[in-house]
Amino acid sequence: MKIKQDLFQAIADPTRRAILTLIAIQALTPNAMAEKFDMTRQAVSKHIKVLHECELIRPEPSGREIYYHFNAKKMQEFDHWLAQFRQSWEVQFNQLDKLLDILKDQDKK
Amino acid sequence: MKIKQDLFQAIADPTRRAILTLIAIQALTPNAMAEKFDMTRQAVSKHIKVLHECELIRPEPSGREIYYHFNAKKMQEFDHWLAQFRQSWEVQFNQLDKLLDILKDQDKK
DNA sequence: AATTTGCGCAACTAATAAGTTGCATATATA
DNA sequence: TATATATGCAACTTATTAGTTGCGCAAATT
Numbered sequence: 001m002k003i004k005q006d007l008f009q010a011i012a013d014p015t016r017r018a019i020l021t022l023i024a025i026q027a028l029t030p031n032a033m034a035e036k037f038d039m040t041r042q043a044v045s046k047h048i049k050v051l052h053e054c055e056l057i058r059p060e061p062s063g064r065e066i067y068y069h070f071n072a073k074k075m076q077e078f079d080h081w082l083a084q085f086r087q088s089w090e091v092q093f094n095q096l097d098k099l100l101d102i103l104k105d106q107d108k109k
Numbered sequence: 110m111k112i113k114q115d116l117f118q119a120i121a122d123p124t125r126r127a128i129l130t131l132i133a134i135q136a137l138t139p140n141a142m143a144e145k146f147d148m149t150r151q152a153v154s155k156h157i158k159v160l161h162e163c164e165l166i167r168p169e170p171s172g173r174e175i176y177y178h179f180n181a182k183k184m185q186e187f188d189h190w191l192a193q194f195r196q197s198w199e200v201q202f203n204q205l206d207k208l209l210d211i212l213k214d215q216d217k218k
Numbered sequence: 219a220a221t222t223t224g225c226g227c228a229a230c231t232a233a234t235a236a237g238t239t240g241c242a243t244a245t246a247t248a
Numbered sequence: 249t250a251t252a253t254a255t256g257c258a259a260c261t262t263a264t265t266a267g268t269t270g271c272g273c274a275a276a277t278t
Binding site for chain 1: 253254255256257
Binding site for chain 2: 006008009011012014017020021024070072073075076078079082084085088089091
């Protein structure tokens with residue numbers, strides 16, 4: 001059995017990404033989320049479980065309702081993972097810049 | 110049938126992420142990749158297909174070998190998706206800063 | 219020309235995951 | 249206390265996918 005849900009697996013599903021987009025603006029209950037999507041409450045509940053297990057969302061009970069909040073700190077891990085590639089695309093874009101410079105020089109001739 | 114592989118789906122697999130990390134440093138052939146992982150060449154070939162279909166990698170034939178290069182521009186799309194949440198975590202961190210300020214003030218008393 | 223090597227595609231198996239319905243539990247309301 | 253509502257968990261079905269083996273094709277080597 002899986003100890004913990006994988007962060008990348010969590011955002012692979014479009015519905016879960018939609019949930020994240022929603023609650024990044026405002027915390028919502030499972031029922032409120034289910035109303036937004038064309039699926040049963042139980043289906044949404046499963047997505048919530050996945051997002052919760054990898055700590056992308058955080059429950060805050062309020063009476064018999066549970067508001068799920070967006071955990072920005074966890075989302076930042078993607079930002080850190082992306083860091084290893086930033087250098088790559090800067091290099092590739094610099095090469096593009098060089099190419100553009102060459103083309104400019106050719107125009108002058 | 111799926112028209113095109115999804116970017117998020119592509120990076121959901123740990124082996125594919127490892128491939129991306131490898132070729133971000135240096136372009137590799139399918140065989141060279143397969144040697145790095147404990148799986149058959151065909152399995153790696155499938156991952157290559159997924160990464161290629163969503164344009165995260167780009168083939169450059171060289172004789173009977175094919176070097177796959179990392180496409181940084183495509184990975185940037187993930188960066189752009191993350192952008193919608195950057196504001197959220199800045200807000201949450203600002204709130205943390207405020208809290209820290211409050212705690213500092215309490216120390217002074 | 220014959221053989222080896224690099225690669226992709228097809229078929230198959232096993233595991234995973236998204237969705238459903240049904241049920242149990244806890245909180246709020248009448 | 250009885251009832252309605254909010255939520256999570258379990259069992260099931262179906263679809264997807266990661267891995268395998270086997271095959272065919274094209275390029276390089278002998």
